[in-house]
Amino acid sequence: MIALEDVSYGFDGRLLFEGIGMTLAPGSFHFLTGASGAGKTTLLRLCYLDLLPQRGTITAFSKPAARLGRDGIAQLRRRVGVVHQDCAFLDHLSVRDNIALPLIAASVPPEQHGAAIDDLLHWVGLTERAAARPPELSGGEKQRAALARALILSPDVILADEPTGNLDWEMSLNILTLLVELNRLGKAVLVATHDLNLIRAAKSQVSARVLRLRQGQLDVAGAGL
């Protein structure tokens, strides 16, 4: 669904990674790990075309990213659910409205929003907090609301950037379980995390591939991780 081929990217003349390749196929589960500053977030941003590669090609849903145009990129983002590290909410809207944002952006009639939002709020355990504003939520609640928003359009690919970064262990496992459930429904999942315990915990639930960004290269991490 999303394939990176021979991709290079850097900031301010410094190459962050070079010639990397990766394919997110339907039903696949990937962890992306690496030290802070290794480029995990950058690689995720390349996957949802928030950045375009300086070299190499990205193909999204069989279309070359370079030819998508701005409307094409918007269309692509409706098929890729992203859980951002900072959650990226609109603070003037309620949790419910924030979750509905992709539906509003896709011009889905408001009368069709209700059931999908209610189901997701229930699934992530935020039914009681639906009317709250994002600044009123705890870190865990924000992450779960962000996950709900990422899923509202039933995307084919889910990208999560440190989705458990602000959570306690129990809540982290809850989020992981939610992601594994989605993967079992055939969604491709890519989770960027530096939490190795989370990766180890996932191994008992799902067959996940662990990719490691190190010194500008993307390696498949060994079994000893």
Add this chain to the structure above:
Amino acid sequence: MSRLLDLMRGDPVADRVVPPSTRSSALTLIISAIMAFLAVFALALSLATLRLADRWSSALGESATIRLTAPEESEEARLSRILAILSETPGIASFRALTVEEEKSLLTPWLGEAVPLETLPIPRLVELLPADQDYDAEGLRLRLEAEVPGAALDDHAAWRRPLVRSAHRLTVLGFGALGLILVAMAAMVTLASTASLAVNRPALRVLRLVGARDAFIARAFVRRFTLRALTGAALGTLIGLAAIWALPDMEAAGGFLTGLGFGGLSWLSALLIPLIAAIVAFWATRAAAFRALKEIP
């Protein structure tokens, strides 16, 4: 226009995604009101000068005057000769010699009651109304020069043309000022919307990240600024019209400046100002929104 109407209808759900009003959108309302107020006066000036030019052009073109300066003893004979010539001249509808009393009443407003006008050498005047504009003024002038010493035809062209030209220039200036006001309004709305877009950049980014197209995001901002401009301009126009309406009556005051105003259907032309302001705000904000969005992936 259909885009503008769609915009007015709006989409309450989509409108909510734009963060609540900022100072810059309130500024748009105030600026639009002020600009519309000024635009009403510029429009009134343009229409007034247009009317004035027409009036001068037609009123002055309708009549001509023959001035006779002659010794007292031959004055009546020469005046009779002038009247005889006029009766033989084709293209002249009517003519009459002004009486001495009429001439005095014309001069009194300028010289005052105290001046003994009978002691002054006042030329005699003959007023004539041409049947059409093509009577042979040059032929009449030459004949008067030849046959009646001291008689001169004044068809008012010498001072009518510069007056009409000035009035037309004032009209152009008025409409030019109106255009400049609209340009200034576009610039101010662009500045306000650009500032608002800059403040709301994080919200624009979130909307892009969740799959919103540029047109969708721009529409929400454009609607807000267009409605603000329309509301502000409508207010400014109403206040401007009320101010014009409250000016002293033109006929009563008789001066040029009091002729500033609208008459008949021209009152309706002022109602175009809010509409034009909305169109200007629509395009200015739209351009600013798309420019801002280009910087967000």
